[in-house]
Amino acid sequence: MCGIVGYVGFRKAAEVLLDGLRRVEYRGYDSAGLAVRTEKGLEIVKEVGKVSDLEQVARGRNLTGCQGIGHTRWATHGGVTVTNAHPHADGAGRFALVHNGIIENYLDLQEELHAKGVCFFSQTDTEVIVQLLAHLRAETDDMPTALTLLQQRLNGSFALAIIDAQEPECFYCVRRGSPLVLGLGVEECFCASDVSALLPYTKNVVYLEEGDTARVCTKGVEIWNECGEEVCRDVAIVDWDVSMSEKDGYPHYMLKEINEQGAVFRSTLKGRITEGRIDLSNDLDWDASKINSWKNVHIVACGTSYYASLVAQRALEQWTDCHIVVDVASEYRYRRMKADPSTLAVFVSQSGETADTLAAQRKARSEGAHCLAITNVRGSTLAREVHDVLLLKAGPEIGVAATKTFMGQMVALYLLALFLGEARRTLSAAEAKRLAEELLHLPYKVEIVLNRQDAIKEIARKYAEKRNFLYLGRGNTYPVALEGALKLKEISYIHAEAYAAGEMKHGPIALLEPDVPVLVIVPRNSLYEKTLSNIQEAKARHSAIIAVGTDGDALLPHHVEDILWIPWTDEEFVPFLAVVPLQLFAYHAAVLRGCEIDQPRNLAKSVTVE
Structure with missing residues (x-):
């Protein structure tokens, strides 16, 4: 959850960061922000909503620096507001920081810092990190030592990208529990939550290990382990192409x-x-x-x-x-x-x-x-x-x-x-x-x-405004029913429950009525007749029946209203074919309902916290 991008090099940092944030936006899209080091110091731009909203705000600022960090947020601590959006800065404005993860002891640290006169402006656990870092850096000789001490004080999981207004041509990364990858270019370097943000610029990457701290500079990277010892990490070559993420x-x-x-x-x-x-x-x-x-x-x-x-x-x-x-x-x-x-x-x-x-x-x-x-x-x-x-x-x-x-x-x-x-x-x-x-x-x-998407879309059109669905499967199609119902819930926000077909009479049948369609996976297999019996039970309660059926099944059309057809295959392999029309049914229903498809509400792609 949450997307992180960092850059230092010869390009305009704001443009690289915004491009990278668009590529990791699936990790979080409640709010977005970036910090760029310019001649004026650290300039921070934040906005509630998506990266496109941030881009409109950033367009009015002359962010000419070549060093910066950016973030897309999936809110945990604190509501979705500009104040709670990342990056967060310390009171003196020397450090800006973005964070993926959760700091479990942030309340104790906040109380400790309050006692030292620190004022907090957000409701996030992240602001505690940057305020604590400012104190630790004032007490130590260098940034890597301060970051090692910072790790020792934090409980939880975190990936951090940090920029220091007093250090040109570099930024810092810390990784414990949440992913962070470095990208190595020519006279430029990057960091990101995952490699998709790096693909337009480099395929040479370094995956930070648990507890690693890195200084990322135009000439390359230096890495220290959680004990503060300098270490070498292997450079990997990404075999994905940039076109794969378009x-x-x-x-x-x-x-x-x-x-x-x-x-x-x-x-x-x-x-x-x-x-x-x-x-x-x-x-x-x-x-x-x-x-x-x-x-x-x-x-x-x-x-x-x-x-x-x-x-x-x-x-x-x-x-x-x-x-x-x-x-x-x-x-x-x-x-x-x-x-x-x-x-x-x-x-x-x-x-x-x-x-x-x-x-x-x-x-x-x-x-x-x-x-x-x-x-x-x-x-x-x-x-x-x-x-x-x-x-x-x-x-x-x-x-x-x-x-x-x-x-x-x-x-x-x-x-x-x-x-x-x-x-x-x-x-x-x-x-x-x-x-x-x-x-x-x-x-x-x-x-x-x-290739049968047009037919599936028309069936989805008939049912897109329904508020509840029941999905049924037997044997190896029962998990497919679970997955089909999940897809419908995730992107169309239609309530859908999935059950083993034989369990319908043990409770779910009470939900059936004319306004509750039943989607049944009923291939021509060894459980075909038993599943047909479950269809009859649903029809007796006046529910409309949508079936996933095998090509050439002449009996099935007499028992159901609509059929999502799949080719014949061995019984063992039916799940590979049966899931595809369920994915397309959910997709087209969501489009017809005007839902956000790729970034459904309240969800993030990778759940990197407990």
Whole structure:
């Protein structure tokens, strides 16, 4: 949550900062601000709303400096006001600071500083940091030492970018718990919350480690660890292209990313199926002894990643003999769940920076589990902390509502399930080959669904003004129903509940009436007849029925009002196709309702605080 950008170099800092803030705006869009060092000192410009609102205000200021920091806020402490927007400055105006995270002991520090005569103007925990820094810097010989002392005084998670009016040609960064990456250019350097802000300028990046402090200058960077010792960090080359973070003519990032899912599917499969066999040797150095030592598989995630994990749970249960547990990260980290060397613990996170998932991983690893990350970001905290990584290769996802990364996560998890099944000999080589071949055909079937958007839009038009929905699924389509309902809630603000279809009569049926549509995933599979029975129960309560159905099903149109058609595939793979019309249905309903698509209210892309 919250986006940070910093720049020092030869360009006009305000222009670079505003461009970077637009690229990380999905991380927070309550307010935005920037601080630029000019001949007059530090000049701070802030505005409530989006980066475009800040840009209008900044246009009237002659911010000519080449050194500055910027921020987009997702409010935690203090309301959404210009005063509470970042950057915050100390009383003397020497330091300006932007912050992502939460300072848990800010009230104690505020009281201490009050006693020293410090006046506070905002209701944020962030202002406490910059006021404390001013005192610590006055008591120390240099800025790195002051920042080391600052870290020792702060409890919580934070990523900081700091500019000092008395230090030309550099700014400082501090990272504990919240992500921060440095960008290295020629006679210029950058920092940002994630690499998307850096792509127009450089692909050479340094991911700060936990507790790192950095001085970022035109000539390069210096880094100290949490003990104040100078250290070297590896330079990584980002394999994303700047075009991946552009809209490419689409009205919204979300629609672009939905339409990229066939390509994401192929990208995640690439190099991982060889001669009809799942081959993860380029990603995982696992021998037969290690694979067979695992009796339990724990899959831990949040939100959409959790629903992808629930889909994979069914596949792992079918193809392996392991005991499979799937849990929400915020619950797993506090449960007395046994994780030992016989456990493969899989942590699924698009960003690799989700606070609860990171904490859950540290818990499992401390107890002896072998930890695997399934993530979209190679240099993320999660990817650096686990034993092994299976990358999605989905490219940057800008829309807050996850779509293409849900697809990528399911692909990666299915590859893992098939790989484990064949390695443990609980899945025959012939069956594994048959399933792998169908995986290779699925991207084309996804694109068949994508080509039916006009029909999906018309169905969405019929129901866009409804206030409540019930989603139903059975077997491996139940998690897809959960994900479909989540998408509708996230971007259209329509209340939607999802249930296993067999549970409808155990309570949710009380909600049914003519004004509550029921969206049912009913492919031609082994549970088809049972799901049809649930449809009849809903029809008896006069609810309109929308179905996700398999092409060629002649019976289904007699039982439902509208159908979102998908091609046939093996029962095991239906979730890959069934989720696509649900994403498009939610998208078009939200557009018709006039909702903000890419930046829905109250949500941020990455939840980096507990």
